[in-house]
Amino acid sequence: MAEIRIRNLHKQFTDFTAVKNSSLVLEDGKFVVLLGPSGCGKTTTLRMIAGLEYPTSGQITLDGDDVTYLRPRERDIAMVFQLFALYPHLGVRGNLEFPLRNEGVPRIEIDKRVEETAAILRIGHLLDSSVNGLSGGDRQRVALGRAIVRQPKAFLMDEPLGTLDAEFRELMCVELRKLHDRLKTTTVFVTHDQNEAMALADHIVVMDKGEILQADDPHGIYNFPATLFVARFIGRPPMNLIGADAPVVPGDTSVRIARRNIAVPRVDATSTQVVLGIRPEHVRLCGSDEGCLGGRVKHVEYFGSHWVVEVETEAGALKALADKSARPEQGLQVGLRFDTRRVVLFDAGTEKLLA
Numbered sequence: 001m002a003e004i005r006i007r008n009l010h011k012q013f014t015d016f017t018a019v020k021n022s023s024l025v026l027e028d029g030k031f032v033v034l035l036g037p038s039g040c041g042k043t044t045t046l047r048m049i050a051g052l053e054y055p056t057s058g059q060i061t062l063d064g065d066d067v068t069y070l071r072p073r074e075r076d077i078a079m080v081f082q083l084f085a086l087y088p089h090l091g092v093r094g095n096l097e098f099p100l101r102n103e104g105v106p107r108i109e110i111d112k113r114v115e116e117t118a119a120i121l122r123i124g125h126l127l128d129s130s131v132n133g134l135s136g137g138d139r140q141r142v143a144l145g146r147a148i149v150r151q152p153k154a155f156l157m158d159e160p161l162g163t164l165d166a167e168f169r170e171l172m173c174v175e176l177r178k179l180h181d182r183l184k185t186t187t188v189f190v191t192h193d194q195n196e197a198m199a200l201a202d203h204i205v206v207m208d209k210g211e212i213l214q215a216d217d218p219h220g221i222y223n224f225p226a227t228l229f230v231a232r233f234i235g236r237p238p239m240n241l242i243g244a245d246a247p248v249v250p251g252d253t254s255v256r257i258a259r260r261n262i263a264v265p266r267v268d269a270t271s272t273q274v275v276l277g278i279r280p281e282h283v284r285l286c287g288s289d290e291g292c293l294g295g296r297v298k299h300v301e302y303f304g305s306h307w308v309v310e311v312e313t314e315a316g317a318l319k320a321l322a323d324k325s326a327r328p329e330q331g332l333q334v335g336l337r338f339d340t341r342r343v344v345l346f347d348a349g350t351e352k353l354l355a
């Protein structure tokens, strides 16, 4: 068990800044996902926590102890690279024993931990098998077992499901989450895939260009994105973002869009350039003389349980969800009704959520 803290962590590669003065508390026992586009500094951050890379400045503590410049094996943290990697010439037992033999753990302790790990992963019956004949799921369990058997203070995983096909990824996501629920070992998991992040995380840390933009639970990240980048990056189809025509001041309960007053939750900040955000599932189609904005159906996409309807309005193209029963015809004149409680406002200048 471990709480990991990073303070003003900074990593400069000659003339390129990979991680910018980032601070973060990774709470004991939580599953934390670092999420962001390729090149945003996720791997560099993880490698600094692991000790595979030293920061240019800043500090990393593990349960209060400064580990910033300790070597990887002095930190008691297990880095899981690709879950699939197994030694083919060793059996299941040999693969599980390997990390412990490497650390010089006594024989009797090795046997005990291998048995415990096999029980946790329900692979006890496979201990004396070769890894070559195993199913994909069992191979993954053995690979995970190699990290668990060390009983580290924390697990670090860098896109461990990256090479798997979609169906297997989902299966392994569920396995990883169940395992974490049982072991409660602090886990830092890196991915660029928001679905993986949403499925796994207690906390999501969204990064872009070396900076931490938001750290929150999945609900907070989805419903109250801290910046316009987070709003665009999280959720498919993405949040509708509409520039308003007039400033807002504290106390306002509407914003001016396309010469209409659109109801919003009570504003308590000032913004000269405000952007209204609303997710497609909080926009409903209604009659052309109802709703807060009108427009023409431009495009319809089928998702089985619902349609995603793109409507061309005076405020630009907006997406709404429609009930699966009736397919809205292209060209149809419709109204859009916003669920006012779900509207969020951003300042276009700072790109931040209005307080």
Ligand code: ADP
Residues within 6 Å of the ligand: 013, 016, 017, 018, 036, 037, 038, 039, 040, 041, 042, 043, 044, 045
């Ligand atoms: P991510 O894992 O989010 O895709 P990385 O942490 O791997 O991003 O990389 C962040 C940025 O730092 C990238 O632009 C990458 O090219 C750069 N970078 C990473 N490692 C090095 C290095 N050893 N030398 C120079 N630049 C690096």
Ligand code: MG
Residues within 6 Å of the ligand: 042, 043, 044
């Ligand atoms: Mg990476």
